[in-house]
Amino acid sequence: MPVEEFVAGWISGALGLVLGHPFDTVKVRLQTQTTYRGIIDCMVKTYRHESLLGFFKGMSFPIASIAVVNSVLFGVYSNTLLALTATSHQERWAQPPSYTQVFIAGCTGGFVQVYCLAPFDLIKVRLQNQTEPRARPGSPPPRYRGPVHCAASICQEEGPRGLFRGAWALTLRDTPTLGIYFVTYEWLCRQSTPDGQNPSSATVLVAGGFAGITSWAVATPLDVIKSRMQMAGPKHRVYRGVLDCMARSARQEGLGVFFRGLTINSARAFPVNAVTFLSYEYLLRWWG
Numbered sequence: 001m002p003v004e005e006f007v008a009g010w011i012s013g014a015l016g017l018v019l020g021h022p023f024d025t026v027k028v029r030l031q032t033q034t035t036y037r038g039i040i041d042c043m044v045k046t047y048r049h050e051s052l053l054g055f056f057k058g059m060s061f062p063i064a065s066i067a068v069v070n071s072v073l074f075g076v077y078s079n080t081l082l083a084l085t086a087t088s089h090q091e092r093w094a095q096p097p098s099y100t101q102v103f104i105a106g107c108t109g110g111f112v113q114v115y116c117l118a119p120f121d122l123i124k125v126r127l128q129n130q131t132e133p134r135a136r137p138g139s140p141p142p143r144y145r146g147p148v149h150c151a152a153s154i155c156q157e158e159g160p161r162g163l164f165r166g167a168w169a170l171t172l173r174d175t176p177t178l179g180i181y182f183v184t185y186e187w188l189c190r191q192s193t194p195d196g197q198n199p200s201s202a203t204v205l206v207a208g209g210f211a212g213i214t215s216w217a218v219a220t221p222l223d224v225i226k227s228r229m230q231m232a233g234p235k236h237r238v239y240r241g242v243l244d245c246m247a248r249s250a251r252q253e254g255l256g257v258f259f260r261g262l263t264i265n266s267a268r269a270f271p272v273n274a275v276t277f278l279s280y281e282y283l284l285r286w287w288g
């Protein structure tokens, strides 16, 4: 099984993540809290209360973990394509796989990565939602002191299965939308590249960026549900399942609730995924 794909996925995921984390914090807060009037209001309040550091809460953990998750996603994707088409990454632009094969490989990669992503994503969401300013003498400490403390507290309070809260919503969010992600990328690359040639850097950047936006646009409704189910616990509402969470959110806040975070998700998705695909393609060509 070719391992370069895993390593390239690892590095490219980490690069994309740093660029996108501030957007991600604003998104999670808008989706799960009702105190902000919009993106700008959330950014201003976060900056005033917590300084620039507020935007980078919960990042150390995803930077290590996204590397693992992206490596699983790209590694499984590429190896599934290899199994389906018997063409390696180097031969793939010369003998392109069909879009159905790309979709199946993308869904497979998406499905497998969820099991690595779920606990990391849960911890990230819980930490991002702590709006207390950095500890000052006399102020009450935040509930979780950091990722390790957060993981340990969840295990203690809810058992190890607590770390997988929201994992089913995450599976529903990621399996089809990662199929769409890779199909969009392939389609856009092929549109602007002569048959059989490698796509240019500009093409890879634009195709990667739009692949990110498209898949996030489709994923946003389930992203809202996923974040809410992950927050369920002492201070937040508890839901009976994905459908219950959807029904109650829609009843209480209207259908617009399913599009919370769409703008910010798209703004974040372009740079993150442009850089992810560019570094992935280049690392593989370089090792080629």
Ligand SMILES: C[N+](C)(C)CCCC[C@H](N)C(=O)O
Pocket: 016, 070, 173, 174, 177, 178, 181, 212, 215, 216, 217, 219, 269, 272, 273
């Ligand atoms: C499938 N879904 C849209 C949820 C994610 C697809 C993009 C994944 C990328 N690591 C990012 O963070 O943007």
